[in-house]
Amino acid sequence: MFTAQQYVKAATLEEAWQLNQKRSTTLLAGGCWLRLTRRRVGTLVDLGGLGLDTIEETEGEFSLGAMVTLRQLETSQALNSAFGGLFKEMTRHIVGVQFRNCATLGGSIAARFGFSDLLCALLALDCEVELFKAGRMPLEQYAKLPADRDILVRIHVKKNGRRPVYQTMRNAETDLPVLAVAASEKDGQVRVVVGARPARAEVVNAPLALAADKAALEAFQAAMQSQLTFAGNMRGSEEYRRHLANVLTGRCLAALQEG
Ligand SMILES: Cc1cc2nc3c(=O)[nH]c(=O)nc-3n(C[C@H](O)[C@H](O)[C@H](O)COP(=O)(O)OP(=O)(O)OC[C@H]3O[C@@H](n4cnc5c(N)ncnc54)[C@H](O)[C@@H]3O)c2cc1C
Structure with missing residues (x-):
């Protein structure tokens, strides 16, 4: 289990980003992975108050907030009917329902785990990540980058007829x-x-x-x-x-x- 000297629930993305520029700061999403680490964190910045837990749909894309849980992806009718059940398939094996109610999309993609079901499945769609400072870039490009201190804000998934x-x-x-x-x-x-x-x-x-x-x-x-x-x-x-x-x-x- 990690320990933290200070806990901050960020009120704005700017505040979270500023705090995160210090190497001793760690961002907190679902905390399911962090919980397993033994990190000694200076400031733990909770992203849970920034309204990033929504799945939004427009004519051309879905916009998925970084704090959307795996369970929201698994059970979203709109996402699963648009992409042939992909979102259910890529999440349903991950630990159990209670875990999936907690672990987030942002924590999964930002961590760029080698075992990630989400990263693998989303690369088959046409996705862009939206970072607070670096802006939008293709997921394929982001997936190749080393870990950084920016904040993953949303993932945009194109509705362009691609069948996964x-x-x-x-x-x-x-x-x-x-x-x-x-x-x-x-x-x-x-x-x-x-x-x-x-x-x-x-x-x-x-x-x-x-x-x-x-x-x-x-x-x-x-x-x-x-x-x-x-x-x-x-x-x-x-x-x-x-x-x-x-x-x-x-x-x-x-x-x-x-x-
Ligand atoms: C026991 C166990 C089994 C698992 N099995 C699987 C599996 O089979 N398949 C699979 O795909 N995944 C699996 N996972 C990973 C899991 O699905 C999540 O990806 C993981 O828990 C991270 O999500 P989180 O919300 O808990 O992030 P956290 O633990 O809160 O954060 C993880 C890391 O990402 C950083 N971070 C979080 N959010 C952001 C953000 N918005 N921007 C930038 N950085 C951010 C944090 O600072 C931290 O370094 C497993 C995890 C565990 C603990």
């Missing part, structure tokens, strides 16, 4: 994924994202058509295997993860082809 699917392999229902693959289709082209390798989720930079046959899928899988790093840990070996990446990519493509 999400598959994971877990040793036990609520454990971290051994491997995760998200895929999405738009205009006949498929984007594939592989996470929990156990490195941060990455988009595979190789073409894959929705209509791909067995040979085209195998060519894509070979490109994916040479492009991405995989490693072993207590959940699975490198070799097993490489095998899973091929299997789950094949399943995602089949699911997209079936519609």
Whole structure:
């Protein structure tokens, strides 16, 4: 458990940002991950009073506040009907309902965990992160950056007809994924994202058509295997993860082809 010398419930984003420029400050979202650390925090800045817990929908996008909980994502009818149940699928294995009522979208994406279901699945959609100082940038760009002292405010998800699917392999229902693959289709082209390798989720930079046959899928899988790093840990070996990446990519493509 971490300890903190001072607790501040930020009244404005500017106040939270100013406080967070000090290395001894830590931002508090759901606190579910922080709770496991032994950090000695100077000032703990609670983001819970900034009104960032809303899911908003306009004609062109969804805007998801950083303090939206995993459970809100899982149970949002609007999000799940717009994206084929993706938001339920990417959250439903994470620990349990009480946990998901507490852990947040912002804590998940800002921490850029190598095992993150949310990062992997959201990379399959067209998303931008909105940071308090740096402004908006594509999630793919943000995912590659090292940790920083800015504040993730919202995530904007484009409603552009992209159809996603999400598959994971877990040793036990609520454990971290051994491997995760998200895929999405738009205009006949498929984007594939592989996470929990156990490195941060990455988009595979190789073409894959929705209509791909067995040979085209195998060519894509070979490109994916040479492009991405995989490693072993207590959940699975490198070799097993490489095998899973091929299997789950094949399943995602089949699911997209079936519609
Ligand atoms: C036991 C356990 C099992 C888990 N299993 C899974 C799993 O299977 N799949 C999965 O995807 N995830 C899993 N997670 C991660 C979980 O879903 C959350 O991502 C995690 O708890 C962080 O969210 P939080 O709201 O609790 O953040 P916190 O613990 O409050 O914060 C996490 C970090 O992010 C920073 N932070 C928080 N909000 C912001 C913000 N808006 N801007 C900038 N920085 C911010 C904090 O300062 C801190 O460093 C697991 C976590 C635990 C503890």
